[in-house]
Amino acid sequence: AQKVTQAQTEISVVEKEDVTLDCVYETRDTTYYLFWYKQPPSGELVFLIRRNSFDEQNEISGRYSWNFQKSTSSFNFTITASQVVDSAVYFCALGSWGKLQFGAGTQVVVTP
Amino acid sequence: DTGVSQNPRHKITKRGQNVTFRCDPISEHNRLYWYRQTLGQGPEFLTYFQNEAQLEKSRLLSDRFSAERPKGSFSTLEIQRTEQGDSAMYLCASSLQGGAFFGQGTRLTVV
Numbered sequence: 207a208q209k210v211t212q213a214q215t216e217i218s219v220v221e222k223e224d225v226t227l228d229c230v231y232e233t234r235d236t237t238y239y240l241f242w243y244k245q246p247p248s249g250e251l252v253f254l255i256r257r258n259s260f261d262e263q264n265e266i267s268g269r270y271s272w273n274f275q276k277s278t279s280s281f282n283f284t285i286t287a288s289q290v291v292d293s294a295v296y297f298c299a300l301g302s303w304g305k306l307q308f309g310a311g312t313q314v315v316v317t318p
Numbered sequence: 319d320t321g322v323s324q325n326p327r328h329k330i331t332k333r334g335q336n337v338t339f340r341c342d343p344i345s346e347h348n349r350l351y352w353y354r355q356t357l358g359q360g361p362e363f364l365t366y367f368q369n370e371a372q373l374e375k376s377r378l379l380s381d382r383f384s385a386e387r388p389k390g391s392f393s394t395l396e397i398q399r400t401e402q403g404d405s406a407m408y409l410c411a412s413s414l415q416g417g418a419f420f421g422q423g424t425r426l427t428v429v
Contacts, residue, residue: 252420
């Protein structure tokens with residue numbers, strides 16, 4: 207069975223601070239994908255990134271960066287210089303295509 | 319609008335009534351997924367279609383739930399004899415390759 211654990215329930219920061227969200231996963235599959243989604247108060251899930259299990263190269267996209275470590279089954283996500291608009295629930299997910307196992311989510315609150 | 323579209327956005331129904339939700343995926347996407355999300359939880363997979371074929375159903379999808387995608391384009395999710403426990407956000411997603419793109423969901427409240 208697949209499992210995704212996001213141990214942090216809520217993280218509160220002041221604007222411009224960095225935020226790192228932890229994600230640990232379990233799977234017996236040798237090929238899989240990992241995802242991060244953002245869910246703002248409006249409710250829509252916004253796709254942020256997909257990584258496949260063969261690609262451990264970390265990535266930076268603007269203020270977002272991802273750290274994938276297969277040895278520790280972790281796929282962490284960092285927001286640099288947070289902004290109020292980053293306030294949302296962030297979900298880590300595991301699976302393939304669109305059939306995903308989601309974690310419980312981490313609420314990020316950014317205050318001015 | 320080229321995103322995933324779901325209707326209605328909100329639905330309030332009395333216990334025991336039937337409800338139907340519609341999902342229009344991104345036009346070139348052949349895979350379509352339904353999820354359910356309750357408050358404070360991540361989305362849970364319900365079922366998915368590749369074109370018009372329903373390829374997998376979760377244990378969460380009881381006999382009261384049925385989904386269709388008759389022409390491989392839009393999909394409907396029907397819940398019969400609704401119960402208060404069915405109150406949730408129902409999310410639809412579509413994909414071609416790579417990540418799934420989600421609609422804004424239909425929030426169902428059973429009173």
